[in-house]
Amino acid sequence: MRLPGPRSFAPRVALLVGVVVLVTSFLGAGWGWLRAQEALRRQLDLVLAADAEGLLRDYETYGLRGLADAAAVYARRGGPLRVLLLAPNGHPIAGRLPGAPARLRGFATLSPQEGESRLRALGAILPDGSNLIVATDLALVDRAATALAWTPPIAGGLAALLALVLGFLVARRLERRLAGISTAARAVMAGDLARRLPESGTGDEFDRLADTINAMLARIEALVAEVRQVTDDVAHDLRSPLSRLRQRLEAALARPRAAEADAAMLEGAVAELDQILATFAALLRIARTEAGAGREGFVPVDLSALVEGVAEVYGPVAEEAGRALRAEVAPGQAIPGSAALLRQAVANLLDNALGHGGGTVHVVLRPGPVLSVADEGPGVPPEERGRVLRRFYRLDRSRNTPGTGLGLALVAAVARLHGGQVTLGEGPGGRGLGVTLDLRGEAASSAPALPGAAPGS
Missing domain, CATH: 3.30.450.20 (PAS domain)
Known part of the structure; x- marks a missing residue:
């Protein structure tokens, strides 16, 4: 070398x-x-x-x-x-x-x-x-006196020589470590996002730095893959409705004018456009949430009252669909956050449960706070549970069921914004799907207690 x-x-x-x-x-x-x-x-x-x-x-x-x-x-x-x-x-x-x-x-x-x-x-x-x-x-x-005086220069010369030797040895080791890091960095810049910095296994400062950078690279790789997936999904999910809308408009232009038929066609086109605009609005909301927008405006939110309010709104919706909604809410649960985003996340969970669930939807808010929404429907296979949190991912590959596949993605983004996480499991009795929104993050643990909070909440 x-x-x-x-x-x-x-x-x-x-x-x-x-x-x-x-x-x-x-x-x-x-x-x-x-x-x-x-x-x-x-x-x-x-x-x-x-x-x-x-x-x-x-x-x-x-x-x-x-x-x-x-x-x-x-x-x-x-x-x-x-x-x-x-x-x-x-x-x-x-x-x-x-x-x-x-x-x-x-x-x-x-x-x-x-x-x-x-x-x-x-x-x-x-x-x-x-x-x-x-x-x-x-x-x-x-x-x-001269003999005594020569002792420090001799010792200093030996120390200087030793310092130079050790310096070159350390430099060789540093160059080997830095060469590996530089090679990996160039590979990442060339597009190999799966490349990681080498580690010596000694647990020294370079290994700790490499571990941190590798975690960052893994996050970047996941984000880039997610962006690619989102791009593909946007093209797939929006191309079909736009194509249908174009075909309907072309068909309407080709036939003779009829007031009733034109009105029906225009109403359908508006509904199609509303669905497309809703998809773009949901994407924008997820992007803003994942970017941390709004965190500076966090205020103490009474999560217990928020969940009870959303459950009351969705109670009649569940009854009309022939289902039951049961809510168990621990009082006094509070976190600093955005009430609008948390309300949207809870509403998305209930929409998902009512749209795919069985007879009863269970909503439970435990001290922590930890929110669980479970249904008795067909559930989600274990190998698919990590994917359904991605944008546009739907178990129905044919897209015949209504929806955009953005509901759980928004819930996951809101959870990360509030220092929490979303996990998927089985519903009551091993049936259906149970979604857990755990908000016991650093931000949630520092929330001030609300008046009347239950002990231990």
């Missing part, structure tokens, strides 16, 4: 991190060198003070001659400690110390001739005016 390019995000971040680490390391090295040198110098000053104190005790015990002998001994040893004893006039009495001043009191750093290392010196004035100078080489201090 090719290496990640210079425009890859991870290598650029790794390079930036490496540069920052190196710069910080060198800045830290300079600060560490100064701090280490200062600390080691303080320790060296303590050692010089202790050595000077020992020589001063020799002076107190043996006098100036004993101190001179001690200085001569240090000079013969050639160790790191150097001792110089100067007379009051600045002439050397014993010892040798290059670069020493004629008189020194306290600590000082001496710079001897070129090629020799610097010295740290401590001078003390004796009671007789002589000057005792004790010094030691600063090379050890400088080497130790």
Whole structure:
């Protein structure tokens, strides 16, 4: 696999991190060198003070001659400690110390001739005016401070190198994941709506993002398929009535004018056009509902009173059709929503039940709220229940029964608008069709309680 390019995000971040680490390391090295040198110098000053104190005790015990002998001994040893004893006039009495001043009191750093290392010196004035100078080489201090100072750059360099390596490894992994996502996205743009983003199975952020996008793609695929289906159904369901209307008008134009026959033909044409306009109105209502139009105008709706009102209106309709309508409504059920759309949904359910049902239609509103409308008719086969919620889908493929096939589609759209869902099952006793409108969504659960609401509603 090719290496990640210079425009890859991870290598650029790794390079930036490496540069920052190196710069910080060198800045830290300079600060560490100064701090280490200062600390080691303080320790060296303590050692010089202790050595000077020992020589001063020799002076107190043996006098100036004993101190001179001690200085001569240090000079013969050639160790790191150097001792110089100067007379009051600045002439050397014993010892040798290059670069020493004629008189020194306290600590000082001496710079001897070129090629020799610097010295740290401590001078003390004796009671007789002589000057005792004790010094030691600063090379050890400088080497130790330098060794300590190089530790941060070395560690920083290793960290920067590790950051670059990890950056390229991460970049390669990212490029593999993004290449799969890009390939799938191009396939979707080319028209393959069934294509999904690959997932690694690790459950990481990319998998969670891919899962979300895949769910979105599945929804888009379903919507596109639904639009295609609607287009086909519109062409199929509206072509027939328009063709019939054209044929009737052509036939009327071809025959001699007769007032009664023309009036009957025009009444039939108007009825046909009303049915077509009703179909378009239903489609527009479903489209607006699925687009969420009207959600901003939601108000608390007394669903119990709404269902009771619709049931009262449809009671006489059921009696005229030779059927019975039984309603059981829990009081005080309220949700925020659109009263007009909810009323239309309940009316569509009752229309569907009365149009296809048996002897009795059952309407039940339970706390939740959950509305169920069941009939005792032939029902809907289980494999068809998911399809009857689509626009224009009808069990009667020949379209001989009245209706447009939009009633349950509108109910499903109203349910989604109110945060609920529609499910289909069997009616009472395993017969007929039972349609459940479950409105216990997030929007429904946040509804304010109406006065007189039943406990638990």
